[in-house]
Amino acid sequence: xxxxxxxxxxxxxxxxxxxxxxxxxxxxxxxxxxxxxxxxxxxxxxxxxxxxxxxxxxxxxxxxxxxxxxxxxxxxxxxxxxxxxxxxxxxxxxxxxxxxxxxxxxxxxxxxxxxxxxxxxxxxxxxxxxxxxxxxxxxxxxxxxxxxxxxxxxxxxxxxxxxxxxxxxxxxxxxxxxxxxxxxxxxxxxxxxxxxxxxxxxxxxxxxxxxxxxxxxxxxxxxxxxxxxxxxxxxxxxxxxxxxxxxxxxxxxxxxxxxxxxxxxxxxxxxxxxxxxxxxxxxxxxxxxxxxxxxxxxxxxxxxxxxxxxxxxxxxxxxxxxxxxxxxxxxxxx
Amino acid sequence: xxxxxxxxxxxxxxxxxxxxxxxxxxxxxxxxxxxxxxxxxxxxxxxxxxxxxxxxxxxxxxxxxxxxxxxxxxxxxxxxxxxxxxxxxxxxxxxxxxxxxxxxxxxxxxxxxxxxxxxxxxxxxxxxxxxxxxxxxxxxxxxxxxxxxxxxxxxxxxxxxxxxxxxxxxxxxxxxxxxxxxxxxxxxxxxxxxxxxxxxxxxxxxxxxxxxxxxxxxxxxxxxxxxxxxxxxxxxxxxxxxxxxxxxxxxxxxxxxxxxxxxxxxxxxxxxxxxxxxxxxxxxxxxxxxxxxxxxxxxxxxxxxxxxxxxxxxxxxxxxxxxxxxxxxxxxxxxxxxxxxxxxxxxxxxxxxxxxxxxxxxxxxxxxxxxxxxxxxxxxxxxxxxxxxxxxxxxxxxxxxxxxxxxxxxxxxxxxxxxxxxxxxxx
Numbered sequence: 001x002x003x004x005x006x007x008x009x010x011x012x013x014x015x016x017x018x019x020x021x022x023x024x025x026x027x028x029x030x031x032x033x034x035x036x037x038x039x040x041x042x043x044x045x046x047x048x049x050x051x052x053x054x055x056x057x058x059x060x061x062x063x064x065x066x067x068x069x070x071x072x073x074x075x076x077x078x079x080x081x082x083x084x085x086x087x088x089x090x091x092x093x094x095x096x097x098x099x100x101x102x103x104x105x106x107x108x109x110x111x112x113x114x115x116x117x118x119x120x121x122x123x124x125x126x127x128x129x130x131x132x133x134x135x136x137x138x139x140x141x142x143x144x145x146x147x148x149x150x151x152x153x154x155x156x157x158x159x160x161x162x163x164x165x166x167x168x169x170x171x172x173x174x175x176x177x178x179x180x181x182x183x184x185x186x187x188x189x190x191x192x193x194x195x196x197x198x199x200x201x202x203x204x205x206x207x208x209x210x211x212x213x214x215x216x217x218x219x220x221x222x223x224x225x226x227x228x229x230x231x232x233x234x235x236x237x238x239x240x241x242x243x244x245x246x247x248x249x250x251x252x253x254x255x256x257x258x259x260x261x262x263x264x265x266x267x268x269x270x271x272x273x274x275x276x277x278x279x280x281x282x283x284x285x286x287x288x289x290x291x292x293x294x295x296x297x298x299x300x301x302x303x304x305x306x307x308x309x310x311x312x313x314x315x316x317x318x319x320x321x322x323x324x325x326x327x328x329x330x331x332x333x334x
Numbered sequence: 335x336x337x338x339x340x341x342x343x344x345x346x347x348x349x350x351x352x353x354x355x356x357x358x359x360x361x362x363x364x365x366x367x368x369x370x371x372x373x374x375x376x377x378x379x380x381x382x383x384x385x386x387x388x389x390x391x392x393x394x395x396x397x398x399x400x401x402x403x404x405x406x407x408x409x410x411x412x413x414x415x416x417x418x419x420x421x422x423x424x425x426x427x428x429x430x431x432x433x434x435x436x437x438x439x440x441x442x443x444x445x446x447x448x449x450x451x452x453x454x455x456x457x458x459x460x461x462x463x464x465x466x467x468x469x470x471x472x473x474x475x476x477x478x479x480x481x482x483x484x485x486x487x488x489x490x491x492x493x494x495x496x497x498x499x500x501x502x503x504x505x506x507x508x509x510x511x512x513x514x515x516x517x518x519x520x521x522x523x524x525x526x527x528x529x530x531x532x533x534x535x536x537x538x539x540x541x542x543x544x545x546x547x548x549x550x551x552x553x554x555x556x557x558x559x560x561x562x563x564x565x566x567x568x569x570x571x572x573x574x575x576x577x578x579x580x581x582x583x584x585x586x587x588x589x590x591x592x593x594x595x596x597x598x599x600x601x602x603x604x605x606x607x608x609x610x611x612x613x614x615x616x617x618x619x620x621x622x623x624x625x626x627x628x629x630x631x632x633x634x635x636x637x638x639x640x641x642x643x644x645x646x647x648x649x650x651x652x653x654x655x656x657x658x659x660x661x662x663x664x665x666x667x668x669x670x671x672x673x674x675x676x677x678x679x680x681x682x683x684x685x686x687x688x689x690x691x692x693x694x695x696x697x698x699x700x701x702x703x704x705x706x707x708x709x710x711x712x713x714x715x716x717x718x719x720x721x722x723x724x725x726x727x728x729x730x731x732x733x734x735x736x737x738x739x740x741x742x743x744x745x746x747x748x749x750x751x752x753x754x755x756x757x758x759x760x761x
Contacts, residue, residue: 039522095742107389107521108745111675114668115741121664122735126728245533248526256522307541314530321527322515 002155003282005148009158011274017163017232019270020170024225025240025247026254026262027177028218034194034257035214036100038109042116043222044244046088049120050223051230051239052128053087054080058135073135073231074165080227081220088219089212091116117241124237132236141231162231169228173221174263181259186213194257246273246310249317255327264329269313276303276312335756342687342752349694357701360573363580365697370587371648373689374594376673377682378641381598384680384755385607386634387614389525392512392532394666396639398539398658399508400501400646405489405552405656407497412488420484423476430472434465480544487545494558498590498647505643506636508535513635517628532667540658553655559583587648591686594641599682603758610634611757664734669696672741678751687752695740696733703732 025047032040057076068075095116099109142161147153181187186209193200193210201207226240233239240247250269254261281301284291304312320327354362375393382388415421441461444454480487516527539546546552559582565575601607613620613627621627650656669692677688707729711722722728744751 033522039526095746098746104745104749108749110522110525111671112742112745114671115738115745118664118668118734118738119742120738122731122733122738125731126735129724129727130731245526245529249530252523252526305541308537311534311537314534317530318515318527318534321519321523325519325523 001148001150001153001286003286005153005155005157006282007278009155011271011278013157013159013163015267015271015274016167017159017270018273019267020166021225021229021232021243021266022247022250022270023263023266024170024173024221024228025243026250026266027174027259028221028225029247030251030254030256030259030262031190031214032218033251034259035190035197035211036096036106036109037197038106038113039248039256040218041110041113041244042091042120043218044240044242044247045117045120045124046084046091046219046222047226047229047240048124048237049087049226050080050084050219051226051235052124053083053223054227055133055135055230055235057083070165071135071141071162071231073227074162077224077227081223084223085216085219088215088222092211092215121237121241128237130237132234133230134234135231160232162228166228166232169224173224177217177259180217186210190214243310246313249313252317253320253327255329258327258329261327261329265327268328269316272316273309273312277306277309278302339683339753346687346691349691353694353698358573360576360580363577363584365694367580367584367587367652368649368697369690369693370584370591371645371652372670372673372693373686374587374591374648375642375645375670376677376685376689377591377594377598378638378645379670379674380638380679380682380685381634381641382638383674384685385602385610385614386631387521388517388631388635388638389521390528390635390638391525391667391671392528392530392535393642393670394661394663395512395532395535396505396509396642397646397649397666398536398661399505400643401650401656402539402546403501403504403643404494404497404647404650405546405555407490407492407500408494408556408651409489409491409552410556411491412484412486415480415484415487418480418483420476420480420487423472423479424487427469427472427476430468434468437461437465437468477542477544486543486547494556494651497651498558498644501647502640502644505646506640509636509639509643510632512639513632517631517635529663529667536658536661546656546658549657549659551655551657555651555654555656557583557651557654558586583652587652590644590648594644595682595686602682664737669693669737672737672744674751675741676744676748676751678753678755680755681751681753684751684753684755691752692737692740696737699733699736700730703736704729 025043028046029040029043032038032043054073054076057080058072061072061076095112096109099112143158144161144164145156145158147156181191189200189205190210190213192203192205193207197207200210229243230239246269247266250265251262252265253268254263254265279300279302281298284301350362350366353365357365375397378396379390379393382390438458438461441458444457449457512528512531516524516531519527540548542548543550557579560579562572562575562579565578566572568575570578602610609620609625610630612623613625613630617627670689673688673692674685675688676692677686678684704725707722707725711725714722
């Protein structure tokens with residue numbers, strides 16, 4: 001039984017946490033791709049930027065001496081998301097809108113987003129250096145341990161407070177996004193524009209407004225993902241730059257432009273990564289006595305070594321691109 | 335148009351002379367060697383993106399492969415490895431890989447014996463899995479044996495120039511496979527597929543300690559020309575010996591770049607280049623005129639990768655150390671894109687001038703930023719606000735920002751680059 005709890009802690013909790021981060025990032029990327037038709041590479045750095053905004057706000061709040069039952073970084077999150085949304089609008093206004101107005105090809109916008117990536121990273125490093133920061137300066141993360149009422153079980157199910165909050169917030173964000181896309185006028189307009197921008201324009205949808213709303217949602221979700229990731233691990237300038245490719249992989253696996261596909265793709269990749277590096281020999285050990293004599297359980301039965309954890313996402317990405325380039329949810333529509 | 339070429343290149347020359355006056359000769363010669371190597375890589379990207387419109391974001395992978403090939407050819411022989419059981423175990427691994435490959439090929443052809451649809455897919459997946467298990471069962475013991483007995487396999491001890499050439503060949507071979515699997519994709523997808531493959535390559539090269547020493551790094555890598563130590567032994571003083579040795583290297587690199595430029599430019603102006611432009615501008619029309627679009631694009635991808643591999647090999651041998659963890663997307667992929675866009679994609683001289691100019695900007699933005707910060711710090715101290723902390727650590731980050739600024743400005747105000755593509759028309 002202990003071995004199964006080990007499995008649960010490693011794979012189910014680890015996969016859910018990683019999958020939530022990927023899903024939140026991939027939704028933003030897929031929305032931007034659906035509306036503006038370009039791969040927004042700077043999304044990872046928008047996540048990092050959101051994390052740093054929340055960090056600054058948390059620092060200000062902490063300086064006033066007010067204490068909260070929840071982590072300060074979490075409490076300031078709504079304000080950070082607003083600021084991040086405004087910053088995202090500003091980035092669009094400053095760098096992408098002029099190119100779109102000129103009628104530049106999507107590829108040009110993609111290259112411009114590389115430029116934006118470098119500028120955001122440069123600014124962050126200029127002010128914060130390249131060291132890492134923690135939201136829990138002086139304190140520590142609250143750890144939950146759930147003991148199971150079974151005989152012979154010594155190992156508890158354990159996870160940290162930020163991980164729990166992350167998974168809950170992801171669920172809330174996904175439901176809110178779903179309601180927005182299916183119930184509100186603007187959300188329906190967004191789906192229409194993703195299907196056919198010209199048709200949406202002639203049928204009276206304010207496409208400029210839709211573009212702005214897209215950036216607001218993408219920026220806010222990026223900030224949410226970045227802050228929660230920073231709460232879970234630690235805040236550093238290349239926090240999300242390192243995972244922007246798995247996030248892209250999640251968006252592509254789910255089918256670029258499909259919001260629900262991105263969420264599914266995010267969780268799929270998250271679980272695939274944790275499962276690929278999990279040592280499956282652990283699960284065989286309880287059956288040690290039932291196995292035949294000649295069968296010796298190897299000490300390591302992981303599919304790949306843990307150094308190659310991120311590579312799993314890329315391999316899935318490449319395979320999906322080759323076998324089914326439109327993603328696994330081909331027929332799905334946002 | 336000719337005036338523009340003359341103006342830009344003489345402007346660049348003046349810039350280099352000014353840099354030389356301020357920073358000293360040893361620094362400037364080093365800067366020029368690296369700048370020419372980067373220009374060669376930018377020319378490789380120009381073949382892919384400028385000639386063919388192929389979006390390659392995996393330049394980093396090609397540079398790593400080129401660097402590794404150079405190390406493998408030119409590094410002295412590791413006797414401990416060849417005396418051990420290592421070669422035999424690697425032979426077994428190769429044999430296992432061959433069995434796996436046969437299995438996979440067979441599985442891909444099961445439709446001939448009537449297994450089709452979902453069952454064929456299942457058989458293919460199973461074959462890949464079995465092949466992977468067979469391969470790992472031989473590879474893992476061999477890898478741990480070699481790392482414990484001999485450290486790593488070492489090099490072959492052959493001439494460095496052969497290593498450069500092999501860098502090109504190996505990168506071209508990898509480029510062939512990358513192109514083969516990903517060239518059917520549209521631009522955005524191609525970009526992400528290539529970057530994904532490059533990241534896989536990076537993870538592998540970083541972690542196969544028995545082959546590349548991984549994070550332990552390989553050094554000192556021999557030079558193709560007498561190195562500074564040799565000149566010092568001849569009785570020159572240290573600074574002078576650096577200048578002499580690096581100048582020798584520079585001559586060699588400039589020769590390689592000149593040969594590459596000559597050949598590419600001839601190809602570009604010939605029927606082959608016209609065909610490539612036709613495919614880039616309208617691949618459907620070109621296909622209907624009987625051009626084999628996929629094959630031609632693969633050709634471009636392979637040629638471009640070869641130049642990138644040679645460039646990567648040159649950089650590695652010049653630095654003298656092969657450190658897989660020093661390769662970063664910004665320093666080795668994005669910067670090349672900035673070079674090409676600023677220089678002018680589609681124009682070989684544009685790639686050359688973009689490569690040289692952007693590399694100089696990239697390297698010099700650090701001392702410039704440092705000077706700027708020191709002045710600002712003095713100012714703020716004078717105003718009583720205190721000084722700026724950690725100036726030297728911050729200044730080095732400035733170059734990433736400058737690079738981003740340069741490319742966004744270039745895209746907005748000069749999207750065709752400094753030297754736009756020039757197509758001669760006969761009316």
